[in-house]
Amino acid sequence: MQKRFPSSASRSGISGGALVRRRALLGTVVLVALVALTGLFSYLTRDNRAPSNHSSVQPTSPATASAPASPSALPSGRSAALPSPPDTRDPIAFGKAAAVALWSYDTRVYSQPELVAALHRWLTAEGQYVDADSVERQVPSPMLWGRMADSGQFATATAAEAHFPESFTRALQADPGAITQAYVYAVTVSGKQSIAWNGSPQGGAEDRSATLAVQCRPDRPCALVGVMPSVAP
Secondary structure (H helix, E strand, O other): OOOOOOOOOOOOOHHHHHHHHHHHHHHHHHHHHHOOOOHHHHOOOOOOOOOOOOOOOOOOOOOOOOOOHHHOOOOOOOOOOOOOOOOOOOOOOOOOHHHHHOOEEEEEOOOOHHHHHHHOOEEEEOOOOOOHHHHOOOOHHHHHHHHHHHOEEEEEEEEEEEEEEHHHHHHHHOOOOHHHHOEEEEEEEEEEEEEEOOEEEEEEEEEEEEEOOOOEEOOOOOOOEEEEEOOOO
């Protein structure tokens, strides 16, 4: 029976101190934008936590994922497109598209570095805010990717629902002008990921949920700031 590998893995090349500082910075940026996300801030600034690659699921609406295509359905050659960011100023729409990009991969037609490079194009260019490490941690490590490629593993995803977390909404209501410094929005997305591999073209589907930090300045399209280590309801 074909062995199924996990869809993400911890990355080992990042120093613990740098990782903590970068994730704390992401938490601080969102806090400034939202005025106060107390519970999330407490999580982000803990020095002794372990990174979380896929958050526990808290679906907010039912979703029906598209069945994954069988490996034989792909034409020969490199036919699967790498994810490209949408041209939108709507943080909810961007968050849904980003979640689908993060939950999708195809080891049969592109490499792990190519997917990482494609996801970097979703990131904000504002270095004081961006947390690229949190995005890269959503991608399997090169070693794991190679093992997954041996079995032709690939995943498709759908995003059924996205919303601003309750704490975000309350903070904006308390101080609507606070977001105008960084224009960073918290967006919680729920959906499904369908995984298949050689010998099991139908694979299986799993619920997914994540909270993303999305920057949407009025004068430019939205961009991804990072992925929160916990899901904000």
